[in-house]
Amino acid sequence: MENAFYTLHDFMLHTKSVAYLLVGAMIVGMLGFWLYLTGRDEDKEIK
Amino acid sequence: MSTESNSVKRTLLTPFNIMAGIVILTGVVLTILRFTLGLAGVTNLSDDNPWGIWISFDLLCGVALAAGGYTTSAACYIFGLKRYHSAVRPAILTAFLGYALVVLALHYDVGRPWRLPYPIFVQQGTTSVLFEVGLCVFLYLATLFVEWSPACLEWLGYKKARKTVVRMTLALTILGVILSTLHQSSLGALFLIAPSKVHPLWYSVYLPVFFFVSSIAAGLSMVIFEGTLSHRYMHDKMDEKYLSGHEGVTTGFAKAASLVLASYFCLKVLGIAMDNNWHYLTTGYGAWFLVELLVFVALPCLLYAMAVRERNIPLIKWSAALTVVGIIVNRFNVSMVAFNWQLPAVDRYFPSWMEIAVSVFIITVGILLFRFISSRMPIFHEHPDYAMHEPEPAQSPRHGLG
Numbered sequence: 224m225e226n227a228f229y230t231l232h233d234f235m236l237h238t239k240s241v242a243y244l245l246v247g248a249m250i251v252g253m254l255g256f257w258l259y260l261t262g263r264d265e266d267k268e269i270k
Numbered sequence: 271m272s273t274e275s276n277s278v279k280r281t282l283l284t285p286f287n288i289m290a291g292i293v294i295l296t297g298v299v300l301t302i303l304r305f306t307l308g309l310a311g312v313t314n315l316s317d318d319n320p321w322g323i324w325i326s327f328d329l330l331c332g333v334a335l336a337a338g339g340y341t342t343s344a345a346c347y348i349f350g351l352k353r354y355h356s357a358v359r360p361a362i363l364t365a366f367l368g369y370a371l372v373v374l375a376l377h378y379d380v381g382r383p384w385r386l387p388y389p390i391f392v393q394q395g396t397t398s399v400l401f402e403v404g405l406c407v408f409l410y411l412a413t414l415f416v417e418w419s420p421a422c423l424e425w426l427g428y429k430k431a432r433k434t435v436v437r438m439t440l441a442l443t444i445l446g447v448i449l450s451t452l453h454q455s456s457l458g459a460l461f462l463i464a465p466s467k468v469h470p471l472w473y474s475v476y477l478p479v480f481f482f483v484s485s486i487a488a489g490l491s492m493v494i495f496e497g498t499l500s501h502r503y504m505h506d507k508m509d510e511k512y513l514s515g516h517e518g519v520t521t522g523f524a525k526a527a528s529l530v531l532a533s534y535f536c537l538k539v540l541g542i543a544m545d546n547n548w549h550y551l552t553t554g555y556g557a558w559f560l561v562e563l564l565v566f567v568a569l570p571c572l573l574y575a576m577a578v579r580e581r582n583i584p585l586i587k588w589s590a591a592l593t594v595v596g597i598i599v600n601r602f603n604v605s606m607v608a609f610n611w612q613l614p615a616v617d618r619y620f621p622s623w624m625e626i627a628v629s630v631f632i633i634t635v636g637i638l639l640f641r642f643i644s645s646r647m648p649i650f651h652e653h654p655d656y657a658m659h660e661p662e663p664a665q666s667p668r669h670g671l672g
Contacts, residue, residue, distance in 0.1 A: 234546065237546065238543060238544055238545070238546050241543045241546075242540055242543045242544055245536075245539060245540060245543055246540070249536045249539075249540075252536075253532060253533075253536070256529075256532050256575070257529070259575060259579070260525060260528060260529065260575050260578060260579070261525075262579070263578075263579040263580075
């Protein structure tokens with residue numbers, strides 16, 4: 224039972240921590256995805 | 271004269287018309303059975319499963335896939351992307367017919383059609399999410415009717431009435447976006463009342479957000495998908511302006527759909543994290559959840575992005591079809607597959623062939639109405655009397671979503 228949560232605080236601390244880390248990764252990921260999605264347009268514009 | 275009637279008979283007796291005729295006849299018979307024998311006569315619904323495929327497919331999928339109406343009109347009239355104007359009328363027509371058929375399908379589930387106006391005009395359940403959905407669908411269907419009416423008025427030659435309605439376009443679009451935001455999310459909120467019945471991987475307090483965001487992707491993909499089918503089967507009804515703008519609309523909408531699907535994927539992952547449901551991913555339901563998330567969300571998102579970069583229109587069209595299937599899978603999962611997941615197999619719901627046939631009947635009615643209207647009214651082409659006043663056609667976008 225090493226993963227058991229004994230209080231609501233424990234649970235919230237764990238889930239919020241994971242969610243915040245994920246959101247950070249997602250912001251960076253979305254930025255990269257946007258650059259990938261629009262990168263070719265910019266190439267054409269430069270030409 | 272006889273030669274003429276023979277040629278009319280020949281054109282009517284196409285494989286599609288014959289199949290549609292069989293489906294319509296079957297549907298009429300099943301409709302009579304439904305309203306004479308009751309739900310038990312034609313469905314597998316029970317007290318455990320009071321909502322079946324008529325809610326899952328006809329209502330939840332129907333509303334999500336009709337979202338092309340508000341996404342396209344918002345893009346054109348609110349965000350000012352006038353280059354997508356040629357896509358507005360087909361999208362509005364699809365949405366109008368979609369919502370009209372949602373209401374038609376609801377009659378099969380609810381029964382007693384003469385009581386349909388009661389929740390709005392007689393006895394309002396203002397504390398119910400379902401009331402909010404009903405009110406929004408009622409108002410949005412009326413809004414879509416007015417938004418679609420210029421095409422009908424042009425066809426009928428009522429210039430003054432058409433002019434009056436066209437002046438209301440922006441107000442109608444704003445109203446449509448507000449109503450859609452409300453009821454697309456509320457359809458997800460309906461399931462918040464059943465935390466013990468919906469599997470934890472699909473149940474989340476963010477269900478309304480999931481339903482709303484996925485409806486945008488569904489709407490954008492449906493416009494591309496419907497445009498593809500229209501191009502194939504109604505090419506002769508399209509004018510040069512529509513045809514020249516088609517590629518730009520497809521590429522622009524694909525880019526937007528790709529971004530929305532990426533956001534939706536992130537939200538779904540956050541949904542798992544916020545409820546700490548990671549351990550369910552290793553179960554059978556978890557495997558099916560991953561199929562939904564990876565095959566029907568992440569994959570079309572990446573395919574759209576690749577296709578937009580490469581200007582690969584066929585790949586965009588396949589991605590749109592995959593997204594449409596994905597939305598159907600998601601709505602089925604929330605309302606049927608993951609619903610009552612703890613019940614023994616014998617008590618689980620599977621639709622009867624008659625329920626499925628009624629759904630096919632309703633889709634067929636929609637296709638026939640779409641074909642009837644778009645082959646007569648100016649949907650894919652401009653009416654010659656108004657052609658001068660319309661904006662320029664779409665070009666392939668170069669910056670952002672435009």
